[in-house]
Amino acid sequence: MPRESPRGMYDLINSLTMPANTFRRRLKAAYRTFRELKMIAKGVVSRDHPVQVHIIPMRKCNLSCAYCNEYDDFSQPVPLEEMYRRIDKLGALGTTLITISGGETLLHPQLDDIIRRIRQNGAIAGLITNGYLLTPQRIQQLNDAGLDHLQISIDNVMPDEVSKKSLKVLDKKLQWLREHADFHVNINSVIGAGVVNQWDAVTIGKRAVELGFTSTVGIIHDGTGQLKPLDDEAHKVFREMKQLGKHSYARFNSFQDNIAWGRANDWRCRAGARYLYICEFGLVHYCSQQRGYPGIPLAEYSTADIRREYFSKKACAPNCTISCVHQTSIVDFWRDPQTHPSHQVFRPGTQPQLVKIESRREEEAMAD
Numbered sequence: 001m002p003r004e005s006p007r008g009m010y011d012l013i014n015s016l017t018m019p020a021n022t023f024r025r026r027l028k029a030a031y032r033t034f035r036e037l038k039m040i041a042k043g044v045v046s047r048d049h050p051v052q053v054h055i056i057p058m059r060k061c062n063l064s065c066a067y068c069n070e071y072d073d074f075s076q077p078v079p080l081e082e083m084y085r086r087i088d089k090l091g092a093l094g095t096t097l098i099t100i101s102g103g104e105t106l107l108h109p110q111l112d113d114i115i116r117r118i119r120q121n122g123a124i125a126g127l128i129t130n131g132y133l134l135t136p137q138r139i140q141q142l143n144d145a146g147l148d149h150l151q152i153s154i155d156n157v158m159p160d161e162v163s164k165k166s167l168k169v170l171d172k173k174l175q176w177l178r179e180h181a182d183f184h185v186n187i188n189s190v191i192g193a194g195v196v197n198q199w200d201a202v203t204i205g206k207r208a209v210e211l212g213f214t215s216t217v218g219i220i221h222d223g224t225g226q227l228k229p230l231d232d233e234a235h236k237v238f239r240e241m242k243q244l245g246k247h248s249y250a251r252f253n254s255f256q257d258n259i260a261w262g263r264a265n266d267w268r269c270r271a272g273a274r275y276l277y278i279c280e281f282g283l284v285h286y287c288s289q290q291r292g293y294p295g296i297p298l299a300e301y302s303t304a305d306i307r308r309e310y311f312s313k314k315a316c317a318p319n320c321t322i323s324c325v326h327q328t329s330i331v332d333f334w335r336d337p338q339t340h341p342s343h344q345v346f347r348p349g350t351q352p353q354l355v356k357i358e359s360r361r362e363e364e365a366m367a368d
Contacts, residue, residue, distance in 0.1 A: 039096040043331040049094030055278040061104040080110040091121030099126035106133040112145040119146040139180040192220030205244040217241040264318035272309025275328040313338040
């Protein structure tokens with residue numbers, strides 16, 4: 001028999017002596033990576049299925065961040081059986097990654113059942129939350145449900161009038177995640193117009209890395225997802241954050257280099273095909289900032305719709321800042337220009353098509 005190399009023996013001893021929870025996490029991380037590689041391979045082989053879907057089971061949120069247009073303070077959760085139907089439909093379409101978004105996702109009373117249904121359909125399960133409702137017990141419940149990825153957006157070090165999602169409030173939650181979470185955790189911060197202290201993003205990013213999480217940064221966009229170029233101070237922060245994220249999946253955010261300088265990106269947006277946004281009413285939209293297009297019920301969505309939208313050119317694409325759509329479209333960057341003669345160019349409206357909170361309140365007041 002060949003002799004064990006000193007390094008191989010060292011690794012073996014480490015694996016035998018490491019804490020049980022560390023060994024379990026490494027096994028789960030390896031399996032998660034295997035499933036992600038399968039997702040990429042499937043996306044390269046076939047273009048007729050969604051790669052990533054954001055689905056909304058809860059529009060209501062316990063916070064009211066000034067820059068956000070994706071929440072209200074009155075909506076009821078989508079019933080569990082309806083969520084099952086939507087997830088099963090996405091499974092039938094061949095979807096490989098389903099991320100639960102909101103609103104505040106942890107407000108949904110059957111969230112864990114939704115996660116389990118995603119996993120039962122063979123998809124990777126992601127979750128976006130503001131983190132306020134996390135406790136050690138809640139984190140363990142997410143482990144048990146089979147969650148793969150969790151993202152928390154932290155906007156500042158200290159809460160201000162723009163956002164209460166601060167490191168001061170959430171740091172204890174991050175410590176609990178480090179101690180209890182078996183799933184991957186990413187901490188996203190923001191820079192750009194409306195941010196009081198741009199350097200808060202670096203503080204947040206460094207804390208995330210210190211705790212063993214990945215760190216990404218988003219550039220604040222306007223109400224239709226279009227870019228707002230960074231000022232000189234924000235540029236310095238952006239460069240610092242790029243260094244923090246160089247070893248994580250933030251490396252797929254290279255499109256942000258142009259956004260930071262206010263330059264257009266030349267890319268093929270596959271929204272409506274490879275990326276879908278499913279609102280609480282079960283309609284398919286291009287993204288969170290272009291709600292209303294195509295506006296087809298998910299129950300009726302077909303491979304024919306996916307093929308049509310795959311080739312549909314979007315006029316909003318050059319100045320788009322929506323990271324999830326950019327990242328998903330990378331799978332097909334090398335093939336199929338969006339110049340098919342039977343498809344018109346999509347030209348977005350000036351505002352998201354979801355009715356604003358104020359408008360709904362006015363209608364309710366008139367009805368009363």
